[in-house]
Amino acid sequence: MKKIVTFDPIVIPLPEKMIYRRLGYKTGVTQVTPAQTTEIQKYVEDAQSIIHLMGTALHLPIAERSAVDIRLENGVTFHSRKLSTFLSKSTEVLIMAATAGNDIMEAIRKDTTGSNVTRGVVLDATASEMVDAALDWIVAYFNQLLRRENRTVTQSRFSAGYGDFPLTDQVVIHKILNLEKIGVSITESCMLIPEKSVTAIAGIIG
């Protein structure tokens, strides 16, 4: 039986370019004074020091598939034509999750409802991009392990809520990955708490 792998902490380079892009920065168009640059850069660094990236992942063989279903070795079945197409070349799936932790959410809440909304939006964007980059990191980690077996993880990922893959399956993923262990809970409307938490499925090919 495959074990869930937990990563705590996940240490990644700051995805600066993506953070600025998320904040609407357009190279060659957006103009920023040195004072503004210093301030915003400081907020990005603040965010980086507050964010505690963690993640979990599990790879499972695909036991059975049809055009609309994917059944995994552990008995879980996902009903989604698009997911099934996405995994058509894969023999296994890599199910993963990452979170930025509670502290950053508290800081964002405090800033955006208080006296420094500017800092709040920068913290928010940094957390979003870092969580996304954490999933990239998990994929790279598994690629590292699988490379010697001549196997690889698909570059793109699929998440509950995309296309016909119901968001309600977030509950299943939450359970499979035991996300409570890294402090991630799920609401009745399938939202992950802390909000800067994401889950995804990738395929393993080869």
Added chain:
Amino acid sequence: MNKKQTIKAMLKEKILLLDGALGTKVMILDGAMGTELQKKGMPVGVCPELWCLEHPEAVSDIHTAYKKAGADVVYTATFGGNRIKLAEYGLTNVREMNKKLARLAKKAVGKDTLVAGDISSTGLFVDPFGPLAFEEAVDIYKEQVQGLIEGGVDLFVIETMIDIQETRAALLAVKETAPYFTLVTMTYEKEGRTLNGTDPLTALITLQSLGADAVGCNCSTGPEDMVAIIAAIKPYAKVPLVVKPNAGMPRLEGNQTIFDMDARSFASFGPKLAAAGANIIGGCCGTTPEFIRRLKRSLSGIKPSAVERKSISAVSSAWGHKIFEKENPLTIVGERLNPTGKKRLQQELLDGSMTLVRQMAREQEQSGAELLDVNVGVPGIDEVRKIEDIIRVLATVSKLPLVVDSSKIETIEAALRFYPGRALINSISGEQEKVKKLLPLAAKYGAMFILLPLTDGEVPETAARRIEIVKDVFKKAHRYGFTKEDIVADGLVMTVASNSQAAVETIKTIQWYTDVFNCRSIVGLSNVSFGMPEREWMNAAFFSMTQTAGLTMAIANPGSEKLIHMKVAGDVLLGKDKNATTYIAHFSDLPPEPKPMKGPSEKPPVKVSAAEIKITTSEDSVHQAVIEGNRDRIVEILKERLAAGEEASHIVDSMMIPAIIHVGGLFEKKIYYLPQLIASAEAMKKGLAYLEPMLKTTKVTKKVKGSVLMATVKGDIHDIGKNIVVLLLQNQGYRVIDLGKDVKPESIIEKSKELRPDVVGLSALMTTTMVNMKDVIGLAAKEGLKLKFMVGGAVVTDAYARSIGAAYAQDGVSAVKTVEKLIKSA
């Protein structure tokens, strides 16, 4: 002669490699094992080590093929032969399996080819980067090492590592088991760091100081990228460099992973790798005996480049390093992580909280510290446990290398063992016990140390006596292999309040370190003025004098602006800041390029001066404060304008409102991005809040343009977008009722009935919650309410908005416009 010396002698005899100056040929390693095992029929998903034991002939064939291809060293098929990995397949006989696989390799290649016991990752990250305890990791590797030794390996290779702490554990496991020659190679991603964030030079500094006999890289990338890595680290290497690239980059072809390089192309990089500084070369994933055969041929007659250094003055953390070259600017060692005289920090350390530690580390790094001094000396504290705790935190929040500061030997030992880098010990004095116990510890863990010139019962007052002590301690340190590059001599600063010659003697001592002894130096600055009034001036004058005497580093508070100003000025005057680049950046409005804390730099945003921004032609300070988002200054500016006799209403109508409208325009054109828009909105809000009472007293009421009820719909907890819209609407003169997030349709309708807003704004981030917008609008219709709805959020589109009978707002600025339109159309 121990085993390691035997191996060194064998290697030297065979290829004269280890003394780089005498090396006559590049040593050849084998190629991929995994790829070859698959060709021999090993299926996916099995335990490779077990499969190898069940198919000994297949493994022997591969070893033999690599030997025939010209490999000087073959790796045992024990890549995943550790307790954790084998347990994934229900296997527990770690030692026996490793022993058998080592014997298999030895038997296959005979006496002329060396067999390296292959060790790699457990798949778990090691404390402080993961769940596996450091000592457990060492223990796991020792078990594997023991089996491999019993199987007769000639040397060890620790390969494909991504976690520097796990790599340290594996290397210590070998060193603490038997003195074997050990190659260590880490795996760097395309962007030049391991997955855990360590760059090649940092890894080299850490591993060669910890006792690796050769260091380098393998896997992940092809030979082209590795040429660059090897060239970059060669000038700092005091050991031979190893490289084992993949056969190019892997790509998917159908369901197969294909490496894009053939043997001929791969081999063509052999001479380039050797020229870059590689002394030991092989192949990793995708390479075959044919690759190695061609590689060997391509390197025929090529002399490996010499190992250029015998030592290096450098320290490292997991993610960064600091090299103390003599021509470099003075280094500031942040002193604040020391509880002496700091009650809050003392209490925090006692309580086990690390909030202040994180904050102090961050602040010191941002203020310009390049190393962090760490001391946990609080009465009644378990120093050993606490130093590990603090390292655990600092290792994951700061890239700055640490200076381990303690008077207790056991604290220093614990820190050196656990710290995932090369530390600087503060300090080793001439005291007998310190010399006897700390020198071997520093040598074992490869640490640098501060040499404190005092002995048992003596704090020497003169430079002459300090020099004697330094010479004596260094002589003893030299026996452990230390060079002058490994030490930083302390100037020993005493207060001038009790000895008028104290500072003079320290300056003389530093001058001798610089001019005669030729070593790095350090002082704790502020002691010089202890007991004196106006200490700052004395510290400043003393600091300048020590800089002139050639001081390498100062333990000081980097938060002191004057100190940092003097440092950067002194660096220019002493020719250590070429073109005064750092000085100019420090004192001008142009900050240095933003530096990422944990990873490689990406291109930072374009920075231009305020004058270049065609954002306003107004000379007006209030207007400008809003445009620039100057929240700190706006109230002060308003006070000045009011004192000059301007009316509050005039300021609002003629300066602030046009300014915020202009900012909206800049945002729409993307000349401004979100933080600038929000900063301006916050400046506006702050200014309006200050002027509000004055607007009332002058009986000018700010005109309310309309009312908007805002809510993030049921099920959705993401409200930052909605909060931004609220802020912008308020600034534009709208009354906003914010119901918050996760709001039920019934609550929205009930409030709408009660307050009769001109517009109801609904926000949602997810496709699943977006549908709740429709419910709200449906419920309003059912209740017979004629409300105007505006909707927005990440997944909401104009088409969706129209389909449910609402207006669409793409962002905060467009929300303001949409509200204006909706109200006008009423």
